[in-house]
Amino acid sequence: MLQVDHASVFFAARDGRTVHALDRVSFNIPERGIVVALGASGCGKSTLLNAIAGFLPLSEGKITLDGRPVSRPGADRGVVFQKDSLLPWKSVIDNVALGLQFAGLGKRERRDRASELLRLVGLTDFANALPYELSGGMRQRVGIARALATDPDILLMDEPFGALDSLTREQMQELLVSVWARTDKRIFFITHSIEEALFLGTEVLVMSPRPGRVVARFELDFVHRFAASGDTRAILSSPEFGNLRDEIRAILHSADHVRSAA
């Protein structure tokens, strides 16, 4: 279980003011859970992910993974960013195998593991390609395979599909569900998109800015339905999905309204 307990972060801005980026955020990610943080720009989503990744310390509160306090980056957490950070001079398979080098695996084992992961994300035929030969969606698939290489307990994904066109984005969401269903990973996922949050999340945290806090949470099972049926259309067009989308849109608008009036 990943536990985030009353996490707060204050930044000292350059003009001397203090930015209250995150305000007493608490949630858990259980086994096989996908928790999605949804909110407008500036509500502290990346700050939260960076704290879970161990890239930045909390000002108050604590984060534990299976009882161990999180204080620095570790192989138990794999991170995927919006912009892929592939090494342009290395082949796809070598990019995936990179993390395994630090884990002390031999060359043969690294390539075997990387090939297995490329199969998982449907990129076997591109193992020897260079990153510039890939589309945006394919690069993100390499990023997912690379994040999985060290077999982390949890995947942390910061708007991984935000820069993709809508069709590719939908395909990537489906691919992520199939990876999740086959690997049993926990996932923490950040997005601006209400539909993406509803489709992927077993729990959605709706966040509002200044200070960044959770204003509503929803437990969902659309992702389980998709994993069982593979029928995206039926899920997106269901009245239940539409009603929740409208409800969350209203919450986000009123959070924004409160902020502009303040």
Ligand SMILES: Nc1ncnc2c1ncn2[C@@H]1O[C@H](COP(=O)(O)OP(=O)(O)OP(=O)(O)O)[C@@H](O)[C@H]1O
């Ligand atoms: N290093 C920093 N120093 C000062 N302020 C910061 C720092 N990092 C983030 N902030 C501020 O903290 C707040 C939350 O930022 P954060 O990037 O976490 O939001 P976000 O929800 O991820 O936004 P986006 O969706 O645009 O990425 C913002 O007001 C931002 O300007």
